[in-house]
Amino acid sequence: MKDCIHYGNCEICCCEKTPSLFDKLSKTEFEALHDQRKEVVFKPGEVIFKQGTALTHFACFKEGMAKVYHERPEGSNILINLVGSGKLCGSIGLYTDNVHHATVQALTDVKICLISAKNIEKLLTQNNDMAVDLITNKNESIIELTNKLANLTYKSMAGRVADVLLYLQKDIYKSDSFDLNLTRQDLADLAAMTKESFIRSLKEMKDSGIINVNRNQINIINLNALLLISEK
Amino acid sequence: MKDCIHYGNCEICCCEKTPSLFDKLSKTEFEALHDQRKEVVFKPGEVIFKQGTALTHFACFKEGMAKVYHERPEGSNILINLVGSGKLCGSIGLYTDNVHHATVQALTDVKICLISAKNIEKLLTQNNDMAVDLITNKNESIIELTNKLANLTYKSMAGRVADVLLYLQKDIYKSDSFDLNLTRQDLADLAAMTKESFIRSLKEMKDSGIINVNRNQINIINLNALLLISEK
DNA sequence: CAGACTTATTGATATATATCAATTATAAGA
DNA sequence: TCTTATAATTGATATATATCAATAAGTCTG
DSSP states (O other), X not given: OOXXXXXXXXXXXXXXXXXXXXXXXXXXXXXXXXXXXXXXXXXXXXXXXXXXXXXXXXXXXXXXXXXXXXXXXXXXXXXXEEEETTOEEOOTTTTTTOBOSSEEEESSOEEEEEEEHHHHXXXXXXXXXXXXXXXXXXXXXXXXXXXXXXXXXXXXXXXXXXXXXXXXXXXXXXXXXXXXXXXXXXXXXXXXXXXXXXXXXXXXXXXXXXEEEETTEEEESOHHHHHHHHHO | OOXXXXXXXXXXXXXXXXXXXXXXXXXXXXXXXXXXXXXXXXXXXXXXXXXXXXXXXXXXXXXXXXXXXXXXXXXXXXXXXXXXXTOEEOOTTTTTTOBOSSEEEESSOEEEEEEEHHHHHHHHHHOHHHHHHHHHHHHHHXXXXXXXXXXXXXXXXXXXXXXXXXXXXXXXXXXXXXXOOSOHHHHHHHHTSOHHHHHHHHXXXXXXXXXXXXXXXXXXXXXXXXXXXXXX
């Protein structure tokens, strides 16, 4: 356990991998935030935030992985993204309607720090660097969402499946081989298709030697081929 | 021409209908911004910002209407939204990669004020209220994009066409009857489908008496039916 | 006003993807 | 270990939507 860069040696604080937001705080500001944090752990499947409920706290992810999905009235979900260590989560309702706009559910054992939204709001009106950092973060989200929108609406199945695999490889597991902690349904929700279609498309890629699939273990053999499929 | 609330009687300034962002500025701050603005007019079809080019200025819409669309390599576009009087446009690349992430094209005669991004950046590090206002604005965009994502990926054609009509009625023309300044292709790009499919779906709604369509004039006869179709 | 061009509409057909149903594999409890 | 539940896979079929092609309507320009 390395020392906390903000606050001496705080082995249970949310800051070993802190959202960049908090790097902008003064020592005093950070200490105040740190002291009021609530650390909570979740088991796989447990819901961290439920879409539609009041936004009272933000989550800083310390350990583990969670899925963020938008629930639709008829029961279908769209999986927006995955979040892990160092990510801030739950700030979309801030200054708008103060409710959560997505459900966040643990995929592994998860450890988060809950930070009161009221406190964040207060800091944002005091500390410009922090506000600017949040704007940056928001713009990044908008860029990602716009790309996702374009990809999901205009690419065919194979391209969307390739995109999911590339997302997992590049942004999540940071390796060509990884053990999923997502079900096929989750993967399909990420690609906006049915699980049957996802499985078939995955099998095709396996049969043509681009990837190897063994239960929840995925191995990308030919990254270039995958990138090519994603282009189309 | 009413007096400018910020700056005495400035009949050509960008502030008769100002983005709420600028309401947060002090008189001095606003004057500085006002003095460096560049007012520009565009004719229908002219490109205001081109996706991929450097982000040097923001646009404040004073008059007219423009479409904001994401261009894809193969030539298909996804129409993100329409912008008109009082809207701020072009801030997505701010603090990220400093390029425009969408093309903005005039649909009518358009009058905008260009505000230097550098100046906005400077103000954001000085004025917290302005930064908070921008965060609010960004969160609203994220909510809209998430809803759009969910609607475009999970609704069938009829629902998406209904959504487009409801968007035009509620957010753009603010009336049950309106004269479009969009082509059928634009409408289709807004609903993420082909123009042929859009036309067919529109015709079905006309045939069942929910709307009336006459060239570019659209009349919503049965709003509840439209809302019902949108639900599905 | 004629001709060229763009936009809108309609129809026939192809195709991608969802749906439904059945089977197999895996995990979790008793 | 047997039993039950859950997740993954495969196949057959239906359906929504895109594609292609042809025509019609409107608009611009010399």
